[in-house]
Amino acid sequence: MSDAVKLFKAPIRLEYTIPAGRATSRFCRGLASGRLYGQRCPECKKVNVPPRGACPTCGVPTEEEVLLPDSGTITTFCIINIAFAAQALELPYACASILLDGADSTLFHLIQEVPVAEIRMGMRVRAVWAENKLASLEAIRHFKPTGEPDALASIEGHF
Numbered sequence: 004m005s006d007a008v009k010l011f012k013a014p015i016r017l018e019y020t021i022p023a024g025r026a027t028s029r030f031c032r033g034l035a036s037g038r039l040y041g042q043r044c045p046e047c048k049k050v051n052v053p054p055r056g057a058c059p060t061c062g063v064p065t066e067e068e069v070l071l072p073d074s075g076t077i078t079t080f081c082i083i084n085i086a087f088a089a090q091a092l093e094l095p096y097a098c099a100s101i102l103l104d105g106a107d108s109t110l111f112h113l114i115q116e117v118p119v120a121e122i123r124m125g126m127r128v129r130a131v132w133a134e135n136k137l138a139s140l141e142a143i144r145h146f147k148p149t150g151e152p153d154a155l156a157s158i159e160g161h162f
């Protein structure tokens with residue numbers, strides 16, 4: 004009897020469609036027009052972005068739209084140093100959780116136009132918008148430093 008087969012290659016692929024829902028649809032339409040909308044919770048008054056249609060803390064529906072500026076503060080970040088199959092950017096690059104001014108939850112996006120070694124918690128950043136804005140987070144190419152003083156105090160409790 005021959006040896007048992009222990010390994011074999013079986014490439015797989017999964018395509019799926021996710022219904023955006025009302026809150027995400029409004030958020031994406033806002034992005035396509037260069038605007039960032041969050042939603043304020045009627046109970047705790049926190050502004051969540053991206054909005055999910057319900058407060059993650061209170062669990063109640065959220066409908067009040069809040070126009071947010073495209074500036075914020077890095078609460079935490081990661082630097083990608085390892086190549087992977089779908090990699091689109093030159094290594095190393097960084098992604099960060101960004102607390103937009105006036106928001107109570109963070110948005111995850113790329114940080115560019117700064118050496119990764121200079122990226123830090125509290126760094127002030129602003130969105131760099133794409134010329135042709137899609138109805139997705141790709142409407143923002145990345146965030147870049149504003150050059151303002153760090154704002155660690157403004158992100159206390161958000162990391």
Ligand SMILES: [Zn+2]
Nearest residue numbers: 044047058061
């Ligand atoms: Zn709430």
